[in-house]
Amino acid sequence: MKKQSFFFIANIYFLILTTNVFAGATGKLTGYINDDQGNPLIGVNIYLEGTPIGTASDENGQYLIINIPAAPYTVVVSYVGYQTIKMTDVVINADHTTTLEFDMTVSAIEGEEIIVEAKRPVIVKDQTATTTTMESATI
Numbered sequence: 001m002k003k004q005s006f007f008f009i010a011n012i013y014f015l016i017l018t019t020n021v022f023a024g025a026t027g028k029l030t031g032y033i034n035d036d037q038g039n040p041l042i043g044v045n046i047y048l049e050g051t052p053i054g055t056a057s058d059e060n061g062q063y064l065i066i067n068i069p070a071a072p073y074t075v076v077v078s079y080v081g082y083q084t085i086k087m088t089d090v091v092i093n094a095d096h097t098t099t100l101e102f103d104m105t106v107s108a109i110e111g112e113e114i115i116v117e118a119k120r121p122v123i124v125k126d127q128t129a130t131t132t133t134m135e136s137a138t139i
Helices: 002-022
Strands: 026-035 045-048 054-056 062-069 071-078 085-092 097-099 102-104
Touching (some): 045 062
Antiparallel strands (some): 026 062
């Protein structure tokens, strides 16, 4: 009986000890993303640089990233047609929610210059109609 009580108490102690060790190891990041006129942006990519952790904003421009290990991060916000935003040294604390709001500005997308050159005229000016030559064996 004493031996069973000892193991029961030891198991309870171990359970409490391991729960305290693993509790509070992660935090959350949330907020809203709007354009420069205050309208919510849908589908904006928000991620922590150097990690696979990220999400996209919903129809209200809101985002939520959970289970982020407590540490400082660089938060990157990117969207096609808008300037990418990088915010460095964002500290995620265990058992806390960090809130970041972003206003994105429109940027022009530039590509490489493309030159198109024609090799032959599209319309032959001497030809007045389309002609097809067929031999009698084909008919």
